[in-house]
Amino acid sequence: MRGIVAAASSAHGRQKPTLQKSGSISVRGADKILIPADNHLHTKLCGHAAGEIDEYLDRAAALGIREVGFADHFPLYFLPPDKMIPDYAMDESKLPAYVNMVKENAAVSPINVKLGIEADFVPGHEEELERLLAPYQFDFITGSVHFIDGWGFDNSAELEGYSSRNIDGIYERYFFLLQQAALTGLFDIMAHPDLVKKFNFRPACDLRPLYEETARAFKRAGVCVEVNTAGLRYPAKEVYPGPELLEVFHRHGLPVTIGSDAHRPEDVGFGLIEAVKLIRNIGYREIATFSGRKIKYIKI
Numbered sequence: 001m002r003g004i005v006a007a008a009s010s011a012h013g014r015q016k017p018t019l020q021k022s023g024s025i026s027v028r029g030a031d032k033i034l035i036p037a038d039n040h041l042h043t044k045l046c047g048h049a050a051g052e053i054d055e056y057l058d059r060a061a062a063l064g065i066r067e068v069g070f071a072d073h074f075p076l077y078f079l080p081p082d083k084m085i086p087d088y089a090m091d092e093s094k095l096p097a098y099v100n101m102v103k104e105n106a107a108v109s110p111i112n113v114k115l116g117i118e119a120d121f122v123p124g125h126e127e128e129l130e131r132l133l134a135p136y137q138f139d140f141i142t143g144s145v146h147f148i149d150g151w152g153f154d155n156s157a158e159l160e161g162y163s164s165r166n167i168d169g170i171y172e173r174y175f176f177l178l179q180q181a182a183l184t185g186l187f188d189i190m191a192h193p194d195l196v197k198k199f200n201f202r203p204a205c206d207l208r209p210l211y212e213e214t215a216r217a218f219k220r221a222g223v224c225v226e227v228n229t230a231g232l233r234y235p236a237k238e239v240y241p242g243p244e245l246l247e248v249f250h251r252h253g254l255p256v257t258i259g260s261d262a263h264r265p266e267d268v269g270f271g272l273i274e275a276v277k278l279i280r281n282i283g284y285r286e287i288a289t290f291s292g293r294k295i296k297y298i299k300i
């Protein structure tokens with residue numbers, strides 16, 4: 001299967017992209033870029049995504065993407081049964097079906113399909129999460145902070161939370177939780193690491209000390225960071241993390257992966273050419289993917 005080669009607006013006269021015999025894709029130069037992987041896909045089992053899993057895979061194949069990772073929302077294990085948020089994540093009873101669905105499709109797909117999961121971090125519930133993850137052989141576990149002290153700050157239904165809080169304080173708390181999440185050791189990848197900017201509420205404070213502190217914690221934890229293009233679809237109009245934070249991650253030697261966070265087949269691969277360009281501009285020459293919780297690298 002040949003990869004799709006997308007034309008970019010400017011040519012820098014570097015070497016053209018090559019498809020290597022190993023099956024890994026090399027991207028050389030800003031003139032033509034291939035999408036090496038999409039490591040963050042959802043499925044309709046989470047209750048707020050559309051389409052069948054084979055439609056996601058067909059879309060990936062059409063784009064020439066060689067490897068995809070499903071990372072659907074892990075059940076909201078930290079909420080009592082009567083406080084469950086409907087359509088926010090898959091029900092606990094659906095987890096085995098999710099695992100089987102991804103594995104069955106992986107077995108027949110021409111694409112390399114990885115079984116991941118996107119699990120929320122909520123302090124105080126680490127042991128429960130570890131216990132619930134243990135029975136499954138995930139290729140990777142992506143850690144997300146979607147809740148700040150019970151507030152679903154990235155949920156448009158809870159937008160009013162921004163008016164009753166101090167924006168600088170929200171950012172500080174968000175990055176603190178993200179560091180804590182990484183340091184649990186439960187996660188391979190930290191998802192959308194500045195998701196707090198989603199609705200474009202921007203802080204007045206200088207974020208650089210928080211960025212440095214977060215990068216140091218990530219390095220100590222040995223996690224990979226995700227460049228997630230969903231931010232381009234929201235008021236932030238920027239990938240998560242933005243270039244300044246990604247530069248800090250690069251300087252601290254953190255590996256990076258990419259994901260579209262697609263919740264419908266047509267969003268598979270969304271913005272990932274731009275993401276690869278950004279990642280290369282920052283100085284990365286490879287992206288990471290995972291098999292059996294072990295990191296491997298694809299040249300970009």
Ligand code: ZN
Nearest residue numbers: 042048073263
């Ligand atoms: Zn979702």
Ligand code: FE
Nearest residue numbers: 118144191192
């Ligand atoms: Fe997320």
Ligand code: FE
Nearest residue numbers: 040042118261
């Ligand atoms: Fe997601």
Ligand code: ZN
Nearest residue numbers: 118191192261
């Ligand atoms: Zn996500």
